[in-house]
Every structure is written in C-alpha cells, then in structure tokens.
Amino acid sequence: MNRRAFLKGAGAAIVISGIPTAVWMNTRTPHKALEPWKQAAIGFGDARIDALAYALLAPNPHNRQPWEVKLVGDDTIDLHCRLDRRLPYTDPYDRQILIGLGCFTELLVVAAASKGYQCNVTPFPDGEPHPRLDGRCVARFTLRKGTPKTDPLFNHVFERRSIKETFDATKKVSQAQLDELVSSEPSAAGTVNPSQTGRINQMAYDAMKIEFLTPRTLRESTDLMRFGKAQIEAQPDGIDIGGAGMELLHKVGLLTRxxxxxxxxxxxxxxxxxxxxxxxxTVGYLWQTTPGNTRAEQFQVGREYVRLNLKATQMGLSMHPVSQILQEYPEMDTLYAQMHDAVGVSQPARLQMLARIGYGPKVAETPRWPVETILSQV
Incomplete structure (x- = not known):
C-alpha cells in the first residue's frame, strides 16, 4: 500500500470520535491478533498443542491459514484443509494452498523435535486429491518421545517474515550467498545475474498487474482485506490493512473495499x-522446481520453502514470495510460460514457487488465529 500518498490525502488534523489523532494512532496495533506468536514461545504443556502453536505461524497464501487438525488417540494428529479457506480464482487447483500446508508441516516437525518428540509424517494417507483438495487427510503426524533435538533453523521461527516491502537496491546478494541458500534444499535454484533478474522483475510486476486488473481475481483479494484493528482482531486472517494511517483512511472513507x-x-x-x-x-530471485506436479511434490515444496525462508532469515536476507506469475488461470497463461522459459524449466517439470531475495526493512508479525481455533470439533 502506498501509505505516504494516502496519508497526505487524509491530512493530519483529523479527530476520531473526539480523541486526538496522535493518541488514537498509538492504540492501533492489533495485539490480540498477534498473541499466537507470543503464546507459541510460552507453550501449553502438551507436546502436540505446543508443536501446533509453532506450526500455525507458517507462511501461506493470502494468510488464509487453511489448516485444521484433529487429535487422534494420544500421539497422532491428522491435518486437513479448511475448504472454505481456498482461493478458487487465483489458485483453482489448490496448489498454493497445499504448499502452505507443507510449510505448516515442517514447522510442526522441527518444533516437535525441539520438545523431544520425533514426528513421523505420512502425506495423503487416504490418497492424493484431484483436481482440488477435498475432505481427505492431507497428512498424518505421529509423535514418539525421544531426545530433544533442535534444528538450527528453529531458532529463527519468530524472526521469519515474508517481506512485502521495497528492498535496498544498493545492497547486493552475492553469488556465494545465493549458493549457500539454494544448496540447503534440493528443489531450490536462483539468480543474482542483473540481466536475468531484470527480466524477472518486469514479468513479476506484469503478473501482479494482471491479478489486480482481472476483476474476479482482484475481488478475491479485496474480499479478504481486513481494515484496521477491530476487523483484524475479529478475523485475523486474510490481508491485514493495518496501522494507524491505513485505519484512519478507512474511517474517513478514503480507503474502502x-x-x-x-x-x-x-x-x-x-x-x-x-x-x-x-x-x-529486487537484486535476486529464488525459485523451486519439481520433476512433475504431483500432490506429494507440491506438499514437499512447502516443507522446503519454509526452510529456505528460515535459512534466509538466518543469513540476514529478506525473502518475499511473488508467485502470481505461477498462478493457473487463463489471463496468466502467457506470463506463466515465459517465466518457465526464462529459467529453463520445461514440462513435465514445473516451477512451484518464486521469491524475491535481498535486504528489506524489518516488519511486524502477521496476524494469526489462536491454536484452539484450528482444532477440529468433529
């Protein structure tokens, strides 16, 4: 959001409900919606709930938080997709949603290990769903007591972000840094070559424009916008349009759905x-490729993506997924093909994720539903 331009239009002397603007602005952080980040660190005293509290901090498309879990017996967790959290226009085959569920899985595994539990993962125990996800179990987790073993990347869970802001173009990512990052996961590759990044920059921006200039895909995003503290805390998913400036603009009618x-x-x-x-x-890109396009491959990409995001955080790098160009609807077909060509990927292999890498500003956590809300009541 172009906050500076919008704020200039709003003016600085507006008073909301008789409260001076400066005082009102200082109260607009949605603390309730950010509480799950703190609660994960505190824990609940139950190994499965503790692991789930970390897992729900995973990156996922449009912050839909599509996970629902069922506790089975004393040692098992079944993961399902909340079907009403899918994105039918921009993600018509639920591929991106499944990648988000893979991210959730990997955080659960490393969190459980840090608590002294080995977590065995069985993807799609009832079969792979096609052409969309359905009510079947996405993954089954079985926890076994063992020796605590902390993955070094686990130490960066609370720092991990998807940095959606402008990066510092004067700070370059070296080839050595890129090599270190992409060598950490088998699906990853990337570039810091200016001629290649320049071409991808333009295509990625064009893809964003297509998503916003196509009415049905634009509406899918705007329907998920949460304006201001009250909306974010009431529904801490979707696209949070928060901060004092944005909320002020919404209240005076300059920023509406x-x-x-x-x-x-x-x-x-x-x-x-x-x-x-x-x-x-953007001075660098990372992407993930799979030999085919099975559900198992998509799920594994999610597990590797969150590890790449954590690794980038460990290295002091910022990372931001820009996968609009990989979305599968007709208006995106030409750019989709051009992107695959630009990085030398041809069928049956396919790109699953594309992310900017560089040096961005520090940003706040993204709102989350609390852990009790993801437990199935069935």
Missing part, C-alpha cells in the same frame, strides 16, 4: 504504481 475493488479505478492504478519499486529494487 468497494473503491479498492474497481479494477479501472484510481485507487488500484495508484496502488499498482506504488508497487513498481518493489520489483525494480
């Missing part, structure tokens, strides 16, 4: 223009 849903409107055009520096500042 309806005026952001008009693909031809000035707000969308201004927003897209504000995003361009995000791409032109």
């Amino acid at each position: 309806d005026n952001f849903s008009d693909a031809e409107g000035a707000m969308v055009k201004d927003y897209l223009a504000s995003l361009e520096p995000r791409y032109t500042s």
Whole structure:
C-alpha cells in the first residue's frame, strides 16, 4: 500500500470520535491478533498443542491459514484443509494452498523435535486429491518421545517474515550467498545475474498487474482485506490493512473495499504504481522446481520453502514470495510460460514457487488465529 500518498490525502488534523489523532494512532496495533506468536514461545504443556502453536505461524497464501487438525488417540494428529479457506480464482487447483500446508508441516516437525518428540509424517494417507483438495487427510503426524533435538533453523521461527516491502537496491546478494541458500534444499535454484533478474522483475510486476486488473481475481483479494484493528482482531486472517494511517483512511472513507475493488479505478492504478519499486529494487530471485506436479511434490515444496525462508532469515536476507506469475488461470497463461522459459524449466517439470531475495526493512508479525481455533470439533 502506498501509505505516504494516502496519508497526505487524509491530512493530519483529523479527530476520531473526539480523541486526538496522535493518541488514537498509538492504540492501533492489533495485539490480540498477534498473541499466537507470543503464546507459541510460552507453550501449553502438551507436546502436540505446543508443536501446533509453532506450526500455525507458517507462511501461506493470502494468510488464509487453511489448516485444521484433529487429535487422534494420544500421539497422532491428522491435518486437513479448511475448504472454505481456498482461493478458487487465483489458485483453482489448490496448489498454493497445499504448499502452505507443507510449510505448516515442517514447522510442526522441527518444533516437535525441539520438545523431544520425533514426528513421523505420512502425506495423503487416504490418497492424493484431484483436481482440488477435498475432505481427505492431507497428512498424518505421529509423535514418539525421544531426545530433544533442535534444528538450527528453529531458532529463527519468530524472526521469519515474508517481506512485502521495497528492498535496498544498493545492497547486493552475492553469488556465494545465493549458493549457500539454494544448496540447503534440493528443489531450490536462483539468480543474482542483473540481466536475468531484470527480466524477472518486469514479468513479476506484469503478473501482479494482471491479478489486480482481472476483476474476479482482484475481488478475491479485496474480499479478504481486513481494515484496521477491530476487523483484524475479529478475523485475523486474510490481508491485514493495518496501522494507524491505513485505519484512519478507512474511517474517513478514503480507503474502502468497494473503491479498492474497481479494477479501472484510481485507487488500484495508484496502488499498482506504488508497487513498481518493489520489483525494480529486487537484486535476486529464488525459485523451486519439481520433476512433475504431483500432490506429494507440491506438499514437499512447502516443507522446503519454509526452510529456505528460515535459512534466509538466518543469513540476514529478506525473502518475499511473488508467485502470481505461477498462478493457473487463463489471463496468466502467457506470463506463466515465459517465466518457465526464462529459467529453463520445461514440462513435465514445473516451477512451484518464486521469491524475491535481498535486504528489506524489518516488519511486524502477521496476524494469526489462536491454536484452539484450528482444532477440529468433529
């Protein structure tokens, strides 16, 4: 969001409900929606719940948090997809949602290990769902008591972010840094070559424009926007439009779901223009490739993606997924093919994830539902 431009339009002397703006602005952090980050560190005293509290901090598309779990017996967890959390227009085959469930899985495994439990993972015990995810179990986790073993990456769970801001273009990612990062997971490759990153920058930005200028895919995003502290705390998923400035604009009617849903409107055009520096500042890309496109491969990509994100954090690098160009709907077909060509990937292999890497600013945690809300009541 182009916060500076919007704030300039709002003015600085607005008073909300008789409260001076400066005082009101200092109260707009959605602390309740961020509490799961603190609660994971405190724990619950139950190995499965403790591991789940870390797992739900995983990255996932549009922050849909598509996980639902069922505790079975004394040592088993069944993971399911919440079918109402899918993204039918931008992710019509639930591939990205499944990658998010893979991220959840990997955090659960490393968290359990740190607590002294070995977690055995059985993906799709009832078979792989096609063409979309369904009610079947995505993965079954069985915990066995053992010796605590902390993965070095586990120490960076609370620092991990998806940095959606403009990076510092003056700070380059070296080839040695890229090599260290991509060598950590078998699906990963990347580039810091300026000619290649320049081409990907343009394609990734064009893909973002397609998503925002296609009415049904734009509406899918705007329907998930949460404006201001009250909305974010009431529904801590989706796209949080938080912070004092954004909430102020929403309250005075300058920033609404309806005026952001008009693909031809000035707000969308201004927003897209504000995003361009995000791409032109990018000095490196990482991507993940699979030999085919099975559900098992997609799930494994998610497990590796969150490890790559944690590894980047460990190295002091920022990472931001920009996978609009890999979405599977007709308007994206041309760019989808061009992106595969740009990195030399051809069928039956396919790209599963694309992410910017570089040096971005520090950002706050993303809102999360508390752990008790992901437990199945069935």
